[in-house]
Amino acid sequence: MPEPKRLTPDLLVIGAGSGGLSVASGAVQMGASVVLLEGHRMGGDCLNFGCVPSKALIASAKAAHSQAHSAPYGVASVTPKVDYAAAMEHVAQAIATIEPHDSQERFETLGVTVIREYGEFISAREVKAGDTIIRPRRIVIATGSSPLVPPIPGLESVPYDTNETLFDRREKPDHLLIIGGGPIGMEMAQAHVRLGCKVTVIEGAKALGQDDPELSAIVLDRQRAEGVEIAEGAQASEISGQAGAIEVTTKDGRRFGGTHLLIAVGRKPNIDRLALDKAGIETTKRGIKTDSGLRTTNRRAYAIGDVAGGLQFTHVASYHAGIVIRSAVLGLPARTKTAHIPHVIYTDPELAQVGLTEAQARETHGGNLEVIRTDYARNDRAIAERRTTGFLKVMVVRGRPVGASMVGAQAGEQIGLWALVLANTLKMSQIAGMVAPYPTLGEINKAAAGAYFSPRLFDNPIVKKVVGLVQRWLP
Template sequence: MTRLHVDLCVIGAGSGGLSVAAGAVQMGARVTLIEGAKMGGDCLNFGCVPSKALLAAARAGKDHAAAMAHVAEAIAAIAPHDSEERFTALGCTVIRAFARFTSPREVEAGGTRITARRFVIATGARPAIPKIPGLDTVPFLTNETLFDPGPRPGHLLILGGGPLGVEMAQAHRQLGCAVTVIEASRILGREEPELAALVIDRLRAEGVTLIEGASAIRAGREGEAVTLALADGRSVTGTHLLLATGRVPALEALDLPAAGIETEGGRVKSDARLRTTNRRVFAIGDATSARQFTHLAGYHAGLVVRQALLALPARARADHIPRVTYTVPELAHIGLTEAEARERHGKSLTVITLPFSETDRAVTDAAGPGLVKLMVHRGRPVGVGIAGPQAGELIAPWALALTARLKLSVMASTVLPYPTLSEVSKRAAGTYFSGKLFDNAWVRRVVRAVQRVVP
């Protein structure tokens, strides 16, 4: 058996693991990177890249075959950046095998035993398969198989009305498929209801059938068709079934007990520094967080490099992590929802909503409906939701504001080019102050006094 002694061993070559490995090796550390499946992980192969490529192709009017070709081209174009060859050239030792811990300081992978000063678990997540009677008797798709070459679905059933479910519903409807989404609670239930409503209305207008508040209790086949029986007595039948019911951390192969690493709720248990119960081991991204975003894994990677390579303190935050659903209209959010903010701040919370129609650019572009929702506590934004064109881009300055804990006055006083959609955020911030300045008896008295006294 080959033995390696390194400074840092990274398990998982998804977005988080690649960021740690690239940063560490370029700073002079001896790094081993282990990946048992595809380099680039979920984001490149089954997640962000293919799903956004499919959405773009569908909106561009491509047919199903051309859209799937575009997906493959997008993955192929980005893959070299995440490849084994690139990381080997950077100086990493790359092992293409699944890793398992053999002790608190060692892992074994592909006939090699690696001893390291620090380890990083960055194994990502896999699709969660619900326990529905009969599901094992029917063919189904997940995000890991949806983008494989194949014929266009005639009628796609999507179980799950979260971001993946609604994105793929809109894309496949635009590709000419009949689409039905089944959600046990509320479509986009994590989002602000009035913002989610803009997306839901658009989906229905495009012909997507949305079923809310009805869980699937049984799956079966009718010839080549797939049928789902629902708890409310209805049944739905389609040619294909996509499971969009969430993802669970991929930890099975690691033998975490051998390393003294505990789990909690199916995830690696970690503290604010992202350390596990084995102080030599960090966990990042989907392996440890309920918020499963590529950008969160990248943020975690930076914190680990800071600690493991430079011995500098670092603590993870969650209040400044944005999320985006890439439908038309887009839906973006950062920080607290209104319900969360009211629970935390009570009567001292101010909530402002502003339609996109308040900005001239939205009018000139006939941009369609849009809405900004702003939660403010004592002059600082604590949560922002945006539904409308380019919401994923418009959330960016709010991400800066919450990261730096800026006062709302900074946004209100920022000079923006005219006309741009970005003005909707500035106008929302200005609305907070306008109530304090205009129609305010005290301000009026001050103004009258100044006019009398100052020549």
């Protein structure tokens, strides 16, 4: 039997998703030698099964919805002719366009040694990948997460999709059953109903239950108005049937029938192949145990992104990559924080959040909290485009925002301002000093500063007295 090949790089990155690719590209361009392992597809879940394909399908759905609802703009509404297979080809094209940026060839051009094998620890210092043993100075585990498939009786005997298989489909579902009313479930529910499918969401608790209920209600009301059936408090207890005729029974006896089934109940960390026990790396129920600097219980190993068991967003993995590069490559102190991390649900309207929700802020800050609210309906651009549904809430404590919640058109684009504010502990006075171009939806953010200062300026008798004195003495 031939001897295995042996490599001794500065850095070993396990997993070529967004976090792993960011670490590998950053480290190698700074002069570190890097080996990158990927046993499945370069680009990971985000490129192939998550962010990119879902947003591409949502774009197709928006195009169909626009055709059917153009009359208020003076353009006759028409019933869109949806070609589901062509919509999925649009998804495939979006993936293919981005793919070269995440490809093995690009990373090898950068100087990264790419091995298309899964990695497995064989000791605290060594990882085996195929016929290669790697003994690096530092290790970064960036293996991400996979769809969680719950042990519902009967599920194993019926065909079903997860986000890893849905975008390979070319035949439009007549009636899509979705188990799970979280972000993935609700995004795909609205996309499919707009593409001409009947859709039923079966949620064991409350749909979008992790977000501010006032914002969630607006999203869910819109989806119901568009034809999505949303069954809440409906814990799936049994699944039966066959391809084209699937039935979900819930614990309270309700039955839901459809032609296709999508499982969207959450994610699980990809740790099964790693043999972490051989490396002395401890885990929790959510993933790999790390400290605030993303180090595992093996001091030479880091874990980033979904597998680290925290917030499961692509931008968090990229943020983690920067922390690890600072620590493992540059040898500088680095610690993570989460208060400035935004998240977005890409429904229509979009729902975006950064920092504390209103409920969390009230619990944390009590009577020191002020909640400032501005509505889309007061924004000229929103009025011009008939996109007046939604609002912004900013949670302010002693002049500093501690959270922002937004639901409405392009909320995901606008929440970035508040992420910047929280990341740099800016004050509302600094938002007031910003000049927003007119007319834009971004003026909603500026209006929040106006709503905060208006009562302090216009309803303040001291201010009025000072102005009176100034006016009396001005030449």
